[in-house]
Amino acid sequence: MLTVEKLVKRFGPRVAADTVSFSLQPGEVLGFLGPNGAGKSTTMRMIAGRLEPDSGRVLVGKHDVATERRAAQRLIGYLPEGAPAYPSMTPRSFVEFCLRARGWSGREMALASAEALDRARLGDAAGQRIATLSKGYKRRAALAAAIAHDPLLLILDEPTDGLDPNQKDQVRALIRDMAADKAIIVSTHILEEVPAVCSRTIVIDKGRILADESPEEMAARTRTGRLDDAFRALTQTVPAEADAA
Amino acid sequence: MTAGSSIAGLHAVFRRELGSYFTTPLAFVFLAAFAFAAPAFAFNVGRFFDTNRADLAPLFAYLPWLLMILMPALAMRAWAEERDRGTIETLLSLPVPVWAASLGKFLAAWVVAGLALALTFPMWIAVNYLGAPDNMAIAAGYLGAFLLAGAYLAIGQALSATTGNQVVAFVLGVLAAFLLTMAGSPFVTGALSSAVPAWLVEAIAHLSALERFSAFQSGVIGVKDLVYFLSFIAGGTAAAGLLIGASRAGGR
Numbered sequence: 001m002l003t004v005e006k007l008v009k010r011f012g013p014r015v016a017a018d019t020v021s022f023s024l025q026p027g028e029v030l031g032f033l034g035p036n037g038a039g040k041s042t043t044m045r046m047i048a049g050r051l052e053p054d055s056g057r058v059l060v061g062k063h064d065v066a067t068e069r070r071a072a073q074r075l076i077g078y079l080p081e082g083a084p085a086y087p088s089m090t091p092r093s094f095v096e097f098c099l100r101a102r103g104w105s106g107r108e109m110a111l112a113s114a115e116a117l118d119r120a121r122l123g124d125a126a127g128q129r130i131a132t133l134s135k136g137y138k139r140r141a142a143l144a145a146a147i148a149h150d151p152l153l154l155i156l157d158e159p160t161d162g163l164d165p166n167q168k169d170q171v172r173a174l175i176r177d178m179a180a181d182k183a184i185i186v187s188t189h190i191l192e193e194v195p196a197v198c199s200r201t202i203v204i205d206k207g208r209i210l211a212d213e214s215p216e217e218m219a220a221r222t223r224t225g226r227l228d229d230a231f232r233a234l235t236q237t238v239p240a241e242a243d244a245a
Numbered sequence: 246m247t248a249g250s251s252i253a254g255l256h257a258v259f260r261r262e263l264g265s266y267f268t269t270p271l272a273f274v275f276l277a278a279f280a281f282a283a284p285a286f287a288f289n290v291g292r293f294f295d296t297n298r299a300d301l302a303p304l305f306a307y308l309p310w311l312l313m314i315l316m317p318a319l320a321m322r323a324w325a326e327e328r329d330r331g332t333i334e335t336l337l338s339l340p341v342p343v344w345a346a347s348l349g350k351f352l353a354a355w356v357v358a359g360l361a362l363a364l365t366f367p368m369w370i371a372v373n374y375l376g377a378p379d380n381m382a383i384a385a386g387y388l389g390a391f392l393l394a395g396a397y398l399a400i401g402q403a404l405s406a407t408t409g410n411q412v413v414a415f416v417l418g419v420l421a422a423f424l425l426t427m428a429g430s431p432f433v434t435g436a437l438s439s440a441v442p443a444w445l446v447e448a449i450a451h452l453s454a455l456e457r458f459s460a461f462q463s464g465v466i467g468v469k470d471l472v473y474f475l476s477f478i479a480g481g482t483a484a485a486g487l488l489i490g491a492s493r494a495g496g497r
Contacts, residue, residue, distance in 0.1 A: 084331030
């Protein structure tokens with residue numbers, strides 16, 4: 001479904017992605033882990049066709065994102081970092097805008113929009129202006145827009161960031177629900193949600209992939225068997241003082 | 246499929262933009278300001294009644310100055326707001342070509358500008374009541390004003406694509422509109438003549454929007470003038486698309 005080959009992206013002197021390669025099949029939920037500024041968002045933006053890589057290639061289905069960007073983008077649902085949405089729109093009109101831009105119309109569009117709003121549990125908030133909604137609802141509106149066209153590849157950049165524990169659970173359940181027939185990439189730095197959602201993890205730091213394995217394999221890297229210890233061991237060269245204490 | 250999907254994208258962006266003008270107070274404040282300011286200029290500065298002529302010359306004489314300020318105000322949000330709010334990430338991840346998004350944004354703003362001009366129609370009715378004006382000349386004048394507004398808007402939206410700050414976009418837009426309007430005036434040519442060769446001064450003077458606009462006012466719709474305004478519209482809209490497309494190469 002998704003093949004990422006040696007992606008490189010530099011912003012000035014900083015290397016945001018350094019020969020990032022992996023592939024993803026339908027049914028897999030990939031947890032994209034790494035410290036802030038590791039290159040997670042940059043890589044996801046390149047896969048979504050929003051940012052062009054300096055070199056390397058992204059294939060979505062059979063479509064090269066560089067040469068057949070729009071064909072690739074039709075297969076992708078993307079929730080950008082911070083879940084941006086137009087404040088003057090309602091979640092329903094926002095979802096319909098995204099569907100309409102993808103060529104949907106009429107009854108089909110209304111049904112797809114209603115289903116996405118329902119899956120993202122917008123409830124009555126679907127008809128209120130996004131500017132008046134809480135952060136959690138705003139995030140759900142952007143999530144609904146990302147899933148409404150039933151994409152084969154779903155890219156979610158920190159979908160649970162800023163949500164309360166109940167909302168986090170709902171989003172995790174939604175991701176598990178959708179996992180059966182989609183390839184999903186979820187970036188997060190909340191490690192406890194990884195075993196609950198992901199079938200595979202990639203740890204990235206300074207633009208490089210440090211590990212690509214199952215959450216269980218990753219946890220088994222340290223004696224404690226804990227993911228956060230494994231994450232620290234991978235991404236910190238010097239152990240933190242807290243560990244020594 | 247490609248052409249169809251481009252049109253779908255253009256239509257979606259156009260609808261969204263037009264909707265956002267009217268779901269926020271923006272369009273209403275803008276239309277109210279225009280409906281108030283345009284006749285105010287014509288009556289007070291243009292001495293609408295004192296001319297003792299039944300035409301809309303007092304209105305058209307001051308429209309460029311009004312449009313020069315108000316069109317950049319309408320255009321400034323086009324891309325700066327998308328960048329500021331991060332929604333450009335969503336927009337650029339949709340299978341919509343940037344030219345379609347840019348054109349959709351331009352057309353939506355142009356419709357609002359057209360509505361604003363339509364609000365001065367009572368003055369047209371008034372001159373017909375007071376005398377027998379050359380209605381064809383007035384219609385041509387309106388066409389010219391609509392095209393001039395479009396040129397300001399397209400340039401303003403292109404400048405909006407250069408920044409994430411709406412105030413910066415507005416100031417740049419007013420400056421550009423001012424230069425475009427005043428290009429043929431002694432104020433600009435005089436300032437330039439000491440610095441650049443005479444042929445360049447002449448070429449810049451040739452770009453003056455004011456002269457083109459006054460041709461319309463006298464009822465003359467010239468092909469060259471139409472091409473002039475339409476090329477600014479096409480150029481500005483294309484430039485906005487190119488600038489936004491270029492943001493795929495790097496940065497936010």
